Amino acid sequence: MAETAEPQKLVELEKVPDPEAGVPPKGEEAPPEPPLPPPVPAPPVETCVLVDVALRVLLFAATLTAVVVMVTANQTKVVPVPVPGVGSQAPVEAKFQNSPAIVYFVAALSVAGLYSIIAALASISVILTPIFAASFQLFFLISDVVVLGLVASATGTAGTVGYIGLKGDTHANWGKVCNVYDKFCQHIGSATAVSLFAAVVLVFLITLSVLSIHKKIPQCQ
Numbered sequence: 001m002a003e004t005a006e007p008q009k010l011v012e013l014e015k016v017p018d019p020e021a022g023v024p025p026k027g028e029e030a031p032p033e034p035p036l037p038p039p040v041p042a043p044p045v046e047t048c049v050l051v052d053v054a055l056r057v058l059l060f061a062a063t064l065t066a067v068v069v070m071v072t073a074n075q076t077k078v079v080p081v082p083v084p085g086v087g088s089q090a091p092v093e094a095k096f097q098n099s100p101a102i103v104y105f106v107a108a109l110s111v112a113g114l115y116s117i118i119a120a121l122a123s124i125s126v127i128l129t130p131i132f133a134a135s136f137q138l139f140f141l142i143s144d145v146v147v148l149g150l151v152a153s154a155t156g157t158a159g160t161v162g163y164i165g166l167k168g169d170t171h172a173n174w175g176k177v178c179n180v181y182d183k184f185c186q187h188i189g190s191a192t193a194v195s196l197f198a199a200v201v202l203v204f205l206i207t208l209s210v211l212s213i214h215k216k217i218p219q220c221q
Contacts, residue, residue, distance in 0.1 A: 048212045049126055052140070055205050056120040062198035063113035063151075066191045070096055070106055070158070073187030077180055094177070094184040101157045102188070108154035109195060112147050119143065141209040148202040155195040162188040 076093040096102040119140060126136050165185050168176035178185035 048208055049123060052205065052208055053120055053123040053127070055201055055208070056116050056123060059198055059201045059205070060113055060116040060120065062194055062201060063109045063116060066194040066198065067106055067109045067113065069187050069194065070102060070109075070191040073102075073184050073191070075181045075184040094181040099161055101161045105154040105158040105191070105195070108150045109198070112151050112198065115143065115147050137209050137212050141206060141213065144202055144206045144209065148199060148206065151195060151199045151202060155192055155199055158188060158192045158195065162192055 074093065074095045076091050096106060122136055122140075162185060164174060164176075165181075165188065166176060166178045168174050
C-alpha cells in the first residue's frame with residue numbers, strides 16, 4: 001500500500017505550477033491575455049478653426065496691402081508759393097509723413113498685420129493640438145475686438161483726411177488738394193478702402209469666435 005501511494009503524490013506534485021517560472025500545470029492551457037485598450041483618438045479639427053486660419057491670412061494680406069499703398073503715396077507738384085511782394089513757384093511734395101493722422105494709420109495697420117501673423121500661427125498650432133482650442137478661442141475673441149477698434153479708428157482717421165483733401169472745409173478755410181495731388185489722394189482712398197475690408201474681416205473673425213465658444217457652453221434644460 002505504501003508503494004502505491006508514493007506515485008500518486010508524485011503525480012499531484014507534477015500538477016502544481018512553479019510560481020517563479022509562471023508556467024501553468026501540465027494538461028492546462030494558459031489563460032488568454034486581456035486585449036489592449038484601443039488608442040484614444042485625437043479630437044477632430046473643427047471647420048471653424050480652418051476658416052479662422054483662412055480669414056487671418058486674408059487679414060494679413062489686407063493690412064499689408066493698405067500699408068504698402070499708403071506708404072507709396074508720394075507725389076511732387078510745382079505749385080505757386082505765396083511770397084510777400086514776389087510770386088514764385090516751387091516743387092512741393094505730398095507724402096504720408098506730412099499728416100500725423102496718416103502716420104497713425106500706417107502704424108495701426110502695421111500692428112494689425114503683425115497681430116494677424118501671430119494669430120494665424122496660433123491657429124495652425126490649434127489644428128496640430130486641438131486640445132488647446134478652447135483657450136485660444138477666448139484669447140482670439142478678446143484680441144480681435146481690440147485690433148478691430150484699432151483698425152476702425154485708423155480707417156476713420158484716414159477717411160477724414162481723404163475727404164478733406166477731396167472736398168475741403170469751408171468752415172475751417174481749408175482748401176481741397178486732390179485737384180492738384182490726384183495720385184496722392186487716390187492712394188489714400190485705396191488704402192482706406194482696403195483697411196475697411198480688413199475691419200470687415202475682423203468682424204467675421206469675432207463672430208466666428210463667438211459661435212465657436214457658444215457651441216461649447218452647456219445649454220440649460
